[in-house]
Amino acid sequence: MLDFIQQLVSGIALGCVYGLIALGFVLIYKATEVVNFAQGDLMMLGGFFVFTFIGLMGLDYWLGFLFAVCGMAVFGMATERILVRPILGYPQFSIVMATIGLGYFLRSIAGMIWGTDDLRIETPFSAGVLKIGDLVLAHDKLSVIVATVILCSVLYAFFNYTRMGTAMRATSENMLAAYYMGIPVKRVVSLIWAISAAVAACAGVLLAPITFIHSNVGLVLGLKAFPAAVLGGFGSIPGALVGGLIIGIIESLAGFYLPQGWKDIAPYIVLLVVLVVRPHGLFGPSMRKKV
Amino acid sequence: MRFVFKTDYNQDIRILKHSGYWWSYGALLAVLVAAPFLLGSYLQSQLVFVFIYAIVGVALMILTGFTGQASLGHAAFLAIGAYTAGFLQQLGVPFIVYFPVAAVLTGLVGALVGFPALRLQGIYLVIATIAFAFIVEEVLARWESVTHGNEGMRVRTLDLVGMPVPRDSAAFYFLCLLVLVGVVVLALNLLRSPTGRAFVAIRDSETAGKSMGIDLAAYKVKSFAISAAITGMAGVLFAHKMTFISPEMFTLLLSIEFIMVIIIGGAFGVHGAILGAIFMVMVDPFLTALKDDVPVLAANVASSFGMAQDAATHLQEKLSKIGSAAGLKGAIYGLIIMMFILFEPYGLYGRWLKVKLFFQLFPLYKRATFKRQKTYVKSERNR
Numbered sequence: 001m002l003d004f005i006q007q008l009v010s011g012i013a014l015g016c017v018y019g020l021i022a023l024g025f026v027l028i029y030k031a032t033e034v035v036n037f038a039q040g041d042l043m044m045l046g047g048f049f050v051f052t053f054i055g056l057m058g059l060d061y062w063l064g065f066l067f068a069v070c071g072m073a074v075f076g077m078a079t080e081r082i083l084v085r086p087i088l089g090y091p092q093f094s095i096v097m098a099t100i101g102l103g104y105f106l107r108s109i110a111g112m113i114w115g116t117d118d119l120r121i122e123t124p125f126s127a128g129v130l131k132i133g134d135l136v137l138a139h140d141k142l143s144v145i146v147a148t149v150i151l152c153s154v155l156y157a158f159f160n161y162t163r164m165g166t167a168m169r170a171t172s173e174n175m176l177a178a179y180y181m182g183i184p185v186k187r188v189v190s191l192i193w194a195i196s197a198a199v200a201a202c203a204g205v206l207l208a209p210i211t212f213i214h215s216n217v218g219l220v221l222g223l224k225a226f227p228a229a230v231l232g233g234f235g236s237i238p239g240a241l242v243g244g245l246i247i248g249i250i251e252s253l254a255g256f257y258l259p260q261g262w263k264d265i266a267p268y269i270v271l272l273v274v275l276v277v278r279p280h281g282l283f284g285p286s287m288r289k290k291v
Numbered sequence: 292m293r294f295v296f297k298t299d300y301n302q303d304i305r306i307l308k309h310s311g312y313w314w315s316y317g318a319l320l321a322v323l324v325a326a327p328f329l330l331g332s333y334l335q336s337q338l339v340f341v342f343i344y345a346i347v348g349v350a351l352m353i354l355t356g357f358t359g360q361a362s363l364g365h366a367a368f369l370a371i372g373a374y375t376a377g378f379l380q381q382l383g384v385p386f387i388v389y390f391p392v393a394a395v396l397t398g399l400v401g402a403l404v405g406f407p408a409l410r411l412q413g414i415y416l417v418i419a420t421i422a423f424a425f426i427v428e429e430v431l432a433r434w435e436s437v438t439h440g441n442e443g444m445r446v447r448t449l450d451l452v453g454m455p456v457p458r459d460s461a462a463f464y465f466l467c468l469l470v471l472v473g474v475v476v477l478a479l480n481l482l483r484s485p486t487g488r489a490f491v492a493i494r495d496s497e498t499a500g501k502s503m504g505i506d507l508a509a510y511k512v513k514s515f516a517i518s519a520a521i522t523g524m525a526g527v528l529f530a531h532k533m534t535f536i537s538p539e540m541f542t543l544l545l546s547i548e549f550i551m552v553i554i555i556g557g558a559f560g561v562h563g564a565i566l567g568a569i570f571m572v573m574v575d576p577f578l579t580a581l582k583d584d585v586p587v588l589a590a591n592v593a594s595s596f597g598m599a600q601d602a603a604t605h606l607q608e609k610l611s612k613i614g615s616a617a618g619l620k621g622a623i624y625g626l627i628i629m630m631f632i633l634f635e636p637y638g639l640y641g642r643w644l645k646v647k648l649f650f651q652l653f654p655l656y657k658r659a660t661f662k663r664q665k666t667y668v669k670s671e672r673n674r
Contacts, residue, residue: 035414086633090663092413093361094632097554100547101628108618108625116618215618223421223543230418265429268422272407275419279410 002134007256008249013141015248016148017210020203021225022232022240023151024196030159030235031168031192034084034095038103040222042197045106046072046204047213048114054121061123069201076197080190088189089175103219111215119213126209140209147206148241151199156237168192172235224251227271233284242282246270304483306476323468327461335464339532341572342467343525348552348564349471349478350521355550356558357482358514359494360408363546364420367427368519370541371397372526377446377536378437386451393527394520401519405512424546431538443537446530458532467528474521478561481517490514551624555631557638566639578623586610636663 024039036042049071053064083102087094125140159165170178171188179185204213211217228247232239247267255263274282293311297303307313327335347365354360372393379389404423408416431438438444449456449463456462481487489510492500501507530536548571556567590607594600613619635642641661649656 029414083629083633087636090636093355093417094554094636096361096414096417097550098629098632101625101632103625104621105625105629108621111618112622227418227422230415234414261429261433265426268425271422272419272426275411275415276407279412279415281415 003256004253006135007252009135009137010141011249011252012245013137013145013248014252015228015245016141016145016241017203017207017221017244018225018228018247019241019244020144020148020151020206021200021221022229022244023148023155023237024200024203025226025229026232026235026237026240027155027196027199028192029172029229030237031172032088032189033092033172033235034088035092035099035234036196037096037099037222037226038079038106039196039200040218040220040225041103041106041110042072042076042200042218043204043207043221044213044215044218045075045110046197046201047208047217048110048119048204048215049201050205050208051114051119051121051213055119061121065205068205069198072201072204073194073198076193076195076200077190079197080193084193085186085189103222107215107219114213114215116215121208121213123209125206140206144206144210147202148244151202152237152241155195155199159237164188164191224267227267230281231271231274233281236281236283239281239283306479306483320472324465327464332459335461336459337572337576339464339467339528341568342464342471343528343532344549344552344568344572345565346471346474346525346528347522347549348556348568349474349561350518350525351549351553352558352561352564353478353481353490353521354514354518356553356560356563357487357494358490358511360511360514361413361417361550362420362518363417363543363550364404364424364427365518365522365549366541366543366545367424368397368401368522369526369529369545370427370431370536370538371400371519372523373446373530373533373536373541374431374438374444374526375523376527376530377444380447386449390524390527394523397523397526398516398520401522402512402516404519405515408515409508409511421543421546424541424543428538428541431541438538441538443535446534446536448534449531456531458534463531467532470524470528474524475561475565478521482561486510486513551628553638554628555638557640557642559637560640562643563638563640566643570639574623574627575620578620582611637661 021040021043024042025036028034028036028039046068049068050064053059053067054061057064059067079102083098084095087098123140125143128139130137130139130142159169167178167183167188168191170181170183171185175185178188207217207221211221224247225244228243229240230243231246232241232243247270250266250270251263254266258266278284293309295302295309307316326338330338347369350368351362351365354362375393375396376389379392380386384392404420407419411419432441434440448458449466451462451466454462456466482490489500489505492503492505493507493510493514497507533540552567552571553564554567555570556563556565586607589610590603593606594603598606631638637644645661648660
């Protein structure tokens with residue numbers, strides 16, 4: 001029983017990692033109905049930023065964290081301006097391809113600048129564990145869980161209760177109508193890319209002690225976080241968290257109880273089953289076709 | 292400019308519109324038939340890869356370009372074709388049997404993938420095909436009695452009714468060419484048939500297609516099955532060309548390469564698949580050649596513009612260092628994809644059509660002829 005609970009807890013921690021990255025996917029989709037396949041790579045870049053600030057320039061952890069998040073927000077805006085805005089309004093798949101291209105580009109550029117070794121930084125969460133009875137949870141994982149929950153609730157509130165959040169939802173419904181209503185659509189889109197890149201940077205910094213900083217980390221985690229976002233229903237913030245948790249827990253339990261090899265595909269099998277039953281994910285809006 | 296005056300429907304759907312087509316495609320075919328006798332073994336081998344990529348490109352064109360169902364799982368179909376060939380060959384089944392069997396089996400798997408795809412759209416379909424590809428990859432790695440797992444599998448020399456066809460021979464080249472021509476003719480004929488027009492209708496508007504009496508479910512499954520079966524054929528040729536197959540050859544990155552084939556070629560015509568395949572296969576040797584030549588060239592140019600000799604040598608060293616950096620290929624791939632999507636969304640075939648029209652209409656060509664209609668983003672929820 002203890003094994004089960006321990007696996008469950010580590011699954012939850014893993015799930016929050018996925019949820020945190022999935023959050024970035026969901027934000028961009030929610031505001032603009034664009035799927036950003038380079039989300040994992042933005043996270044990777046955030047990790048490298050924080051390594052530059054803390055590991056190379058020797059800044060304080062929190063200051064480096066702040067700089068990395070701000071830097072990534074600017075980077076996200078620039079990406080939106082250069083890559084996304086010219087093709088906004090064309091078939092969705094072309095943006096998917098463009099972001100896949102961006103992912104290739106960022107991975108190899110990061111590998112060229114920072115090298116291909118695993119990098120690591122000193123963080124306040126690197127050492128230390130939390131013990132509840134016989135349960136053990138490392139501080140770095142705890143920090144991810146806490147951050148995911150906080151970010152999810154803050155962003156959920158932002159989308160549902162602020163003027164800007166409402167504007168973003170309107171933009172995703174119909175850009176032209178939103179523009180007629182006086183919503184600065186271009187600014188909304190660029191803001192959401194900034195927020196999403198900043199969330200990716202948070203994920204990159206918090207994951208640095210767990211997965212280390214490496215140019216391929218974004219691809220690996222992104223490919224797990226993406227099913228999480230889809231499972232939860234693309235475009236739903238609580239969905240990202242729940243989807244991430246489901247994927248994480250399944251992966252963790254499958255790795256413990258099932259023969260080798262199931263760990264990697266069990267999340268995808270569950271995903272396929274869910275998609276067959278609910279084509280728009282668990283929390284996705286039920287869509288009805290109109291002519 | 293030639294004006295084809297059409298008087299009946301059969302003339303309208305003719306594949307070769309007028310006698311000029313006979314000449315140009317006949318000449319192309321003649322060049323391709325003569326190629327192995329003229330080219331070195333390296334270029335011949337590259338051409339075989341072009342053919343294999345082009346077959347997959349045509350398959351993907353039918354599914355993505357004409358039916359509008361995106362797939363990032365075609366590497367898995369290729370793998371199923373390749374492994375079926377490898378396994379059946381070990382059992383002593385002849386090529387003329389396992390080639391169609393591989394195609395049929397892959398087609399059946401494709402139809403199976405098509406079923407969940409019936410209810411999925413856009414991004415949900417993309418992720419479902421990715422999930423499928425991951426599962427296939429893992430199954431190939433674990434089903435050791437058939438696939439030999441991660442150790443990989445040797446594929447023996449192709450044996451065509453008693454005649455061995457080694458991977459580097461001209462005969463193998465002609466076999467691939469034959470399959471490609473067959474697949475292209477099949478695709479063109481399919482696309483002018485009611486089935487093909489139903490595919491296009493599904494791509495343009497599912498609702499409108501449905502109200503015209505098109506059975507969406509049946510046609511989507513058909514499209515998946517046909518596309519997968521063609522990819523399975525390419526898989527058999529791929530296995531024989533590589534002579535060794537292992538699960539890590541059929542990853543997501545390969546699927547992305549296949550999608551790049553049709554994006555770069557232009558996802559609206561069979562020509563696009565072939566141009567894209569030429570581009571994707573040739574970009575690698577081209578970059579390798581550039582890597583060696585550009586630094587020397589740049590240094591020469593710099594010194595001829597009056598740069599000091601040691602500074603020019605320094606520049607040459609710098610450039611060759613950048614050129615041999617480990618990840619450069621990925622960066623260039625990424626740039627190519629982004630550039631094509633931003634600046635040439637119709638791909639190479641689109642560019643070809645533009646150039647052709649420019650000369651046909653000279654001097655009356657208008658840029659706006661090919662301007663894409665930009666739509667405002669509307670929610671998919673209401674589509």
